[in-house]
Amino acid sequence: MTGGAGRTPLGLGRWRAVSALAVSLFLSLAMMSGAGKLLAGSRVPSQAERVARGQYLFDAAGCFGCHTDEARGGQRLAGGRALTTPFGIFYPPNITPDPIYGIGSWSDAAFIRALRHGVRADGSSLFPAFPYTSYTLMDDGDILDLKAYLMTQKPVAQPNRPHELKDPFGWRVLMPAWNLMYLDVGPLDTNPHQSAQWNRGQYLVRALGHCGECHTPRDWAGGLDKRRMLAGNPGGDGVDASPNLTPDIETGLGRWSEADLSLFLEMGLKPNGDVVGGTMAEVVRNTTSQLTLADRKAIVAYLRSLPPLISTLPIASRGNAHR
Ligand code: HEC
Numbered sequence: 001m002t003g004g005a006g007r008t009p010l011g012l013g014r015w016r017a018v019s020a021l022a023v024s025l026f027l028s029l030a031m032m033s034g035a036g037k038l039l040a041g042s043r044v045p046s047q048a049e050r051v052a053r054g055q056y057l058f059d060a061a062g063c064f065g066c067h068t069d070e071a072r073g074g075q076r077l078a079g080g081r082a083l084t085t086p087f088g089i090f091y092p093p094n095i096t097p098d099p100i101y102g103i104g105s106w107s108d109a110a111f112i113r114a115l116r117h118g119v120r121a122d123g124s125s126l127f128p129a130f131p132y133t134s135y136t137l138m139d140d141g142d143i144l145d146l147k148a149y150l151m152t153q154k155p156v157a158q159p160n161r162p163h164e165l166k167d168p169f170g171w172r173v174l175m176p177a178w179n180l181m182y183l184d185v186g187p188l189d190t191n192p193h194q195s196a197q198w199n200r201g202q203y204l205v206r207a208l209g210h211c212g213e214c215h216t217p218r219d220w221a222g223g224l225d226k227r228r229m230l231a232g233n234p235g236g237d238g239v240d241a242s243p244n245l246t247p248d249i250e251t252g253l254g255r256w257s258e259a260d261l262s263l264f265l266e267m268g269l270k271p272n273g274d275v276v277g278g279t280m281a282e283v284v285r286n287t288t289s290q291l292t293l294a295d296r297k298a299i300v301a302y303l304r305s306l307p308p309l310i311s312t313l314p315i316a317s318r319g320n321a322h323r
C-alpha cells in the first residue's frame, strides 16, 4: 500500500490491503489447482459462444437471403437467387463449408479479406453486388465469429452459376479502380461524442444491416452517393425503390414516432396500417425481426439522429407512410 491506510477513515485502506492479499492468495491457489485455466477461459469465449454470436451476426447482416435460392427450393447457403441489377444478373455463390464448391478451405485471413476488401481467396476481386462496401465496417472479431458459425452449416457440393453481366461490368480487373473510388475500408470508428446506443445503432445500420446498399442512391458506376446517405433510392431496372430513411418531415421518416419505427422493424407494419412489401419484407423477416429489442432501439436512435435530407424520389416511391 502507498500510504492509503493513513489517509482513509474507518481503516478502509487496511481493508483493501487485506482483500487484495486475499485475492492474490486465491489466484495463486487457483493456479496451483488448475482452476487458472477456467478463470482464463471465462475471458476468452468458447467455440460454442462464438458460433452463437456468429449466428446472431449472420441474421443481423442478412447473409441468408442472397446466398440461398429459397424460391426454387435451393439448399441453405449453397448458392443464391438471381439478383437483377442494372449491370446484369448476379448469382451469389455457394458459401457452405464444402471444401471444393464452398468456402470450406478458406483461411480466416482470406475470409476477413473478402468482407473487408472485397477480394476472393484466389486474389481476384469481388463485385459490390456482394455488399462488402458495408461489411468492410465490421470488426475482425465479429467477422471471425460469423465464419465460425458458417463452418457449422451443412456442406453442399454444388457448383456456382456464372453471372450474366453486361460489359464492362463483368470485368473483375476493373474492380481495384472502382474500390479506390468507392470503398472506404473499415472497421467503423466509434464516435466518442455519441452514446453507446447510438454507436451500436450506427454499426447495425451501416456495417451489418447494410441498409444504405438499398436506401442510398447510386451513381452510374454503381457507387453509393455518400452525400445522400439513406436519402432513398429510386430503383428501376428490376430494383425496388427504397424510401428515404432520414427524419425529413415531408419526404422521410420525420413523422414516424420511435414506437412506429420499432414496430416496423419488428413486424413490418407501417403507421398507416400497410404491411411492408418487396425486398424489405424479407429484410424484416430475416434480419430486423431477429434482433434483440435493444438492438432495434439502437437502430431507431441512430436513424432519428441523421441529418434530414429531402428525398428527390417520385412521390409514389417515397414510402409516405405518415399520410
Ligand atoms: C445483396 C446480396 C448479398 C448479401 C446480403 C451477401 N452476399 Fe455474399 N455475395 C453476393 C454476391 C453477388 C457474391 C458474388 C460476387 C462476385 O462474384 O464477385 C457474393 C460473394 C460472397 C463471398 C465470396 C465467395 C466466393 O466463392 O468467391 C463470400 C465469402 C460471401 N459472399 C459471404 C457473405 C456473407 C458472410 C454475408 C453476410 C455477412 C453475405 N455474403 C451477404 C451477394 C450477397
Ligand code: HEC
Pocket (backbone or CB within 6 Å): 204, 205, 209, 210, 211, 212, 213, 214, 215, 240, 241, 242, 243, 244, 245, 252, 264, 270, 275, 276, 277, 278, 279, 280, 281, 283, 288, 299, 318, 319, 320, 321
Ligand atoms: C435489399 C434492399 C433493402 C435493404 C437491405 C433494406 N431495405 Fe428498407 N426498404 C427497402 C424497400 C424496397 C422498401 C419499400 C418497401 C415497401 O414500401 O413496401 C423499404 C422500406 C423501409 C422502411 C419503410 C419506409 C417507408 O417510408 O415506408 C423502413 C423504415 C426501412 N426500409 C428501414 C430499413 C432499415 C433500418 C434497414 C437496415 C437494417 C433496411 N431498411 C434495409 C429495401 C431495403
